[in-house]
Amino acid sequence: MKIIAIPTLNGAVDNHFGHCDHYTLFYINDDNTIDSSKRLESPQGCGCKSNIASVMQEMGITVMLAGNMGEGAFKKLNDHGISVVRGCSGKVEDVLQNYIDGTLTDNGEACDHHDCKHHESKPQFTYIRPEKQ
Numbered sequence: 001m002k003i004i005a006i007p008t009l010n011g012a013v014d015n016h017f018g019h020c021d022h023y024t025l026f027y028i029n030d031d032n033t034i035d036s037s038k039r040l041e042s043p044q045g046c047g048c049k050s051n052i053a054s055v056m057q058e059m060g061i062t063v064m065l066a067g068n069m070g071e072g073a074f075k076k077l078n079d080h081g082i083s084v085v086r087g088c089s090g091k092v093e094d095v096l097q098n099y100i101d102g103t104l105t106d107n108g109e110a111c112d113h114h115d116c117k118h119h120e121s122k123p124q125f126t127y128i129r130p131e132k133q
Contacts, residue, residue: 028100056080085104
């Protein structure tokens with residue numbers, strides 16, 4: 001049985017693995033059908049600095065279908081025996097089916113900065129401290 005993890009938000013692939021709401025885990029039989037699925041909570045904070053890669057390795061997860069991530073996270077997951085397909089988007093079930101069908105490939109792109117705010121849908125605000133008078 002193969003276990004596949006997908007960073008998830010509202011039933012779709014989250015744009016950034018390290019800040020996702022949770023992971024949807026799919027247990028795939030030898031005949032490439034879904035046996036079951038479950039939810040794995042995401043650790044608080046940045047994914048690349050958490051222990052999520054070692055937790056996933058201990059659980060037997062071998063594949064992650066992700067939106068985007070930095071090179072550090074990509075390398076950490078690979079070092080823990082988890083192959084990553086980046087550039088995924090859409091409903092998690094559709095992404096999983098594309099992977100099973102063999103039509104999903106890694107886009108080879110990684111986020112080029114650590115906090116990667118350009119993946120978030122909310123506008124970003126910067127607090128500017130008022131000058132003392």
